[in-house]
Amino acid sequence: MGVEEIVLLNADDEAVGTAPKSDSHHRDTPYHLAFSCYVADTEGRILITQRALGKRTFPGVWTGSCCGHPGPGEKLRDAVLRRLRDELGMPEASLTSVLPRFQYRAVAEDGTVEHERCPVVRAVVPAGGNVQANPAEVEHAEWWTWERCLELAGRPESSPWYRLQLAELAPLGAPLEWPDAGRSGLPPALGW
Template sequence: MAVEEIVLLNADDEAVGTAPKAASHHRDTPYHLAFSCYVVDTEGRVLITRRALSKRTFPGVWTGSCCGHPGPGEGLRDAVLRRLQDELGISGVSLTSVLPAFQYRAVAEDGTLENERCPVVRADVPAGTPVRRNPDEVEDAEWWTWRQCLDLAARPEASPWYRLQLAELAPLGEPHEWPDAGTATLPPALGW
């Protein structure tokens, strides 16, 4: 099995190298490329997931639908589609860039630092889209109303990146109303 690599970034969000994902997440995690995705169905519900309890970082926290790390040379679109399939068994989605400039730092209870440039995308799916969660990645997956999503942002069981993202997404309206923010402000290291 190949070792998953992350893309390391400088302060200008330019790629400056790669590193093994597992070995790179610690108390001094280097700044690197990631993404978050919110799956929204035609009824306006959002797929909210709980990270697997076996995850080394932030196990068991509730968060958006899917997150991950684009591999070296992988575009955002391909990375999101890959992880949606791997984590949730979801394919055939339409993607929209909603927070292309999002970045954050957060420290887990064990001291592990997350330090990511993390563009946020919406994946639109028909109501009734089946979800086949990968138990190594996802403990629970549930379709929630936007009100429930907003309420989660105020609770401690939400991931820190979810709380920060919701602070930026809430003013944009209901999830199906989030405007396409385009790709011009994606990091130089990441194509669409």
């Protein structure tokens, strides 16, 4: 497998280049394209994960189901499905764009910066689905009630992006009720 690259963005969320992911996350991380995904089962539970302790950025924090970086020319849907397979062993899911305009900047305790245009997607899977977490990516993966997810957003062990996303997701109701926000709000650099 080659070097994983991230898509660099300008202030208008247009692609302006690429950079190796491994060299791009530091104290001056450039603004780039990413995504977050919340996996809901048909009973309305959310898969919450703890990032692997060996991760370069924000190790050990509790967060949504998975996140990642679309590669150059990769559509959002394809990137989400790739990461669901790679991180959680999930071969299929029904995807919905929920927060297409989400972006954030966060600084880790070690000074590492995340600075991302990060559309949020909901994936729906059947209840009782088997999760096969990749230990290089995920320390723990657990199915939680929405109420427990909301409580996590008030605790410091959650990721900064999780807290910001939950502030926007909570008013939308329970996860299976989140409306499809469509694709028009996605950044110009990213197709569905």
